[in-house]
Amino acid sequence: MDDETLRRRGLEPIKETLQKLGGWPIILPNWTPEEWQDIDHYYTIYNHGASAFFKIEIIPDLQSQTERQILKLTPPLFLLPEYVFERSSSHQTDILAYNDFINTVVRNFMPSTGTRVKPQTISTDIGDMMILEMQLTKAANPGTRNRAMQTTRMKISDLQRRYDQSNDRDNPKTQINWLDVFENILEVADIQLDWSEEIDVTNIEYFEKLAYILNSASERTIVNHIHWQFVSRWILYTTPTMRDTIQQFMTTVFPNTENFPRWLECLKANPFNDAIIYEYLRKFVPNGNKDKLLDILTNTRFALDQQILNANWMDRQSKDASREKLVSMYALLEGPVFYRDAAAVNKYYESLHVIPEQFFENVKEHRIDSLKKHIKMTRAEHLAKKIWKDVLQVNAAYQFEANVLTVYAPLLAPPLFVSGNSKMLQLYNYGSVGFIITHENGHAFDDYGRSFNEHHQYLPLWTSATEQRFRRIRSCFVEQYNGYDIPGLKNYTTRKPVKEDGEKTFNENLSDAIGMQAAFAGFQKASRNVPLEKLPYLEEYDHNQLFFISYGNMLCDYKQGYFLSTVILDSDRQHSINHLRVNGVVSNMDEFNKAFKCKPNDKMNRPQKCKMW
Numbered sequence: 001m002d003d004e005t006l007r008r009r010g011l012e013p014i015k016e017t018l019q020k021l022g023g024w025p026i027i028l029p030n031w032t033p034e035e036w037q038d039i040d041h042y043y044t045i046y047n048h049g050a051s052a053f054f055k056i057e058i059i060p061d062l063q064s065q066t067e068r069q070i071l072k073l074t075p076p077l078f079l080l081p082e083y084v085f086e087r088s089s090s091h092q093t094d095i096l097a098y099n100d101f102i103n104t105v106v107r108n109f110m111p112s113t114g115t116r117v118k119p120q121t122i123s124t125d126i127g128d129m130m131i132l133e134m135q136l137t138k139a140a141n142p143g144t145r146n147r148a149m150q151t152t153r154m155k156i157s158d159l160q161r162r163y164d165q166s167n168d169r170d171n172p173k174t175q176i177n178w179l180d181v182f183e184n185i186l187e188v189a190d191i192q193l194d195w196s197e198e199i200d201v202t203n204i205e206y207f208e209k210l211a212y213i214l215n216s217a218s219e220r221t222i223v224n225h226i227h228w229q230f231v232s233r234w235i236l237y238t239t240p241t242m243r244d245t246i247q248q249f250m251t252t253v254f255p256n257t258e259n260f261p262r263w264l265e266c267l268k269a270n271p272f273n274d275a276i277i278y279e280y281l282r283k284f285v286p287n288g289n290k291d292k293l294l295d296i297l298t299n300t301r302f303a304l305d306q307q308i309l310n311a312n313w314m315d316r317q318s319k320d321a322s323r324e325k326l327v328s329m330y331a332l333l334e335g336p337v338f339y340r341d342a343a344a345v346n347k348y349y350e351s352l353h354v355i356p357e358q359f360f361e362n363v364k365e366h367r368i369d370s371l372k373k374h375i376k377m378t379r380a381e382h383l384a385k386k387i388w389k390d391v392l393q394v395n396a397a398y399q400f401e402a403n404v405l406t407v408y409a410p411l412l413a414p415p416l417f418v419s420g421n422s423k424m425l426q427l428y429n430y431g432s433v434g435f436i437i438t439h440e441n442g443h444a445f446d447d448y449g450r451s452f453n454e455h456h457q458y459l460p461l462w463t464s465a466t467e468q469r470f471r472r473i474r475s476c477f478v479e480q481y482n483g484y485d486i487p488g489l490k491n492y493t494t495r496k497p498v499k500e501d502g503e504k505t506f507n508e509n510l511s512d513a514i515g516m517q518a519a520f521a522g523f524q525k526a527s528r529n530v531p532l533e534k535l536p537y538l539e540e541y542d543h544n545q546l547f548f549i550s551y552g553n554m555l556c557d558y559k560q561g562y563f564l565s566t567v568i569l570d571s572d573r574q575h576s577i578n579h580l581r582v583n584g585v586v587s588n589m590d591e592f593n594k595a596f597k598c599k600p601n602d603k604m605n606r607p608q609k610c611k612m613w
Contacts, residue, residue, distance in 0.1 A: 005357050026122060063153075071182055097252040125224055149203070154199065185371070271366040275349065301327075318461070325454040329404070331407065392409060400449055416554065439514070442513075514612050
């Protein structure tokens with residue numbers, strides 16, 4: 001975090017780039033027009049395929065049975081979210097903040113000596129840039145999300161033909177040679193294309209309108225816009241003052257923006273992330289933990305399989321389909337073997353060159369190196385990168401369409417995962433990590449998971465008769481959680497306690513119930529022949545009680561009133577609050593009542609228990 005060197009170098013790295021490309025018109029009293037296409041080509045490479053007018057990605061071709069990659073063309077994304085320009089009358093504060101932000105940055109780039117640009121000229125240029133950005137934004141968002149996200153497969157020649165239908169072929173300002181555009185990206189990896197190459201185009205209507213928009217803007221405005229898209233993305237890698245400027249703007253437009261400390265920003269921007277993951281695994285995740293997790297997965301899956309087999313409300317066809325889906329569920333544990341291979345990690349980085357005290361240039365070098373690697377990745381490598389992009393998150397995930405369970409590395413590390421010589425102590429992993437992975441298994445049978453059958457097809461998993469009987473179970477869970485108050489939270493108008501939403505949180509509540517039942521059954525099987533040790537300071541609890549305590553400990557948290565209300569009112573919320581995830585689940589379990597000797601009328605011994613299996 002050498003901010004002193006960044007201060008000393010100032011904005012010179014960006015200024016040198018601007019000068020190399022003919023200069024930024026908005027800061028020059030006398031600007032000689034340049035072809036904007038060449039400027040945009042240059043920036044697109046360093047922005048990893050992001051042009052000022054579109055974005056290019058290289059993705060796996062999921063329609064092909066081969067390892068084929070395909071180019072994907074989408075409309076651009078800008079600093080201001082699309083809704084600001086779409087509903088500009090309601091977002092004047094954001095638009096004014098954007099105008100002020102551009103103005104502040106531009107003035108920092110003005111030469112300290114020599115002829116100055118008139119303030120009115122700068123103001124006019126900024127206004128024209130914002131009008132162009134607004135037109136591009138509106139064209140990229142045609143009113144309905146379905147139209148904006150619709151993807152069409154076509155040849156590059158077809159894209160050129162459709163673009164040229166609205167293009168004045170005699171006007172240099174509107175010319176885009178789409179084959180040149182794609183080859184510009186791929187030439188860093190020495191790959192050539194021809195006009196017959198198939199591509200995926202998202203929102204073809206935008207690209208049909210693009211020529212009209214370019215034609216309506218002056219050449220000066222177009223070049224100003226291109227340079228601004230580069231400058232606004234790259235000032236983050238210059239001085240602390242510029243970082244503060246962009247942070248202030250983002251906080252204005254996004255009031256809930258989290259301000260990360262500088263060290264964390266540097267960590268997130270570090271190109272050696274894969275090396276960091278390697279070191280994390282080497283230091284904190286013993287190799288043997290993966291085998292122990294596999295034992296937990298095997299025991300809990302067997303338990304879940306037996307619970308499905310013994311479910312008296314399911315017909316035979318639905319049972320067989322559910323058990324086959326469970327058995328065929330593929331588990332990805334910890335991360336790719338790459339992260340355990342020092343030689344492979346070293347080889348991955350051998351093409352990345354780092355120059356001391358040249359942060360800006362190092363970022364550029366990393367962008368090019370990353371683009372080359374991305375282009376050359378196989379389909380399997382692309383998919384693995386997508387699966388493991390959050391390899392250090394403390395979580396597991398279930399992928400519905402593929403029927404795949406992913407367990408990320410931190411679940412195999414302290415404090416969640418217990419290692420050591422005590423076999424009994426290790427068994428309490430069933431109440432924490434064991435629950436997490438069986439919870440994810442449970443999603444295969446929630447309302448969305450049952451939309452995919454045992455063959456990964458978008459077809460019902462169960463028969464209509466079993467679905468009909470399941471409705472009673474579903475209603476039981478919904479009514480149970482609807483009956484819970486959110487502690488410490490009252491309706492602002494009525495002052496009555498706010499209730500949990502059993503319908504919104506149903507899928508997660510169901511998966512909690514499935515996961516806990518299977519985790520406890522797996523724990524009992526694994527602990528059958530293990531000496532039952534007493535734990536220091538917890539001698540009063542037996543092994544079954546400690547299992548449930550480990551579960552409650554994992555979900556223990558505290559949320560203050562304002563933060564709690566924010567969580568509850570979140571429209572995307574899917575989980576119940578944590579204390580209900582604990583009490584709501586165990587109060588349905590006879591095993592919990594037996595372990596803690598709950599009486600028939602005790603709060604944690606529900607008379608009407610909701611059970612899946």
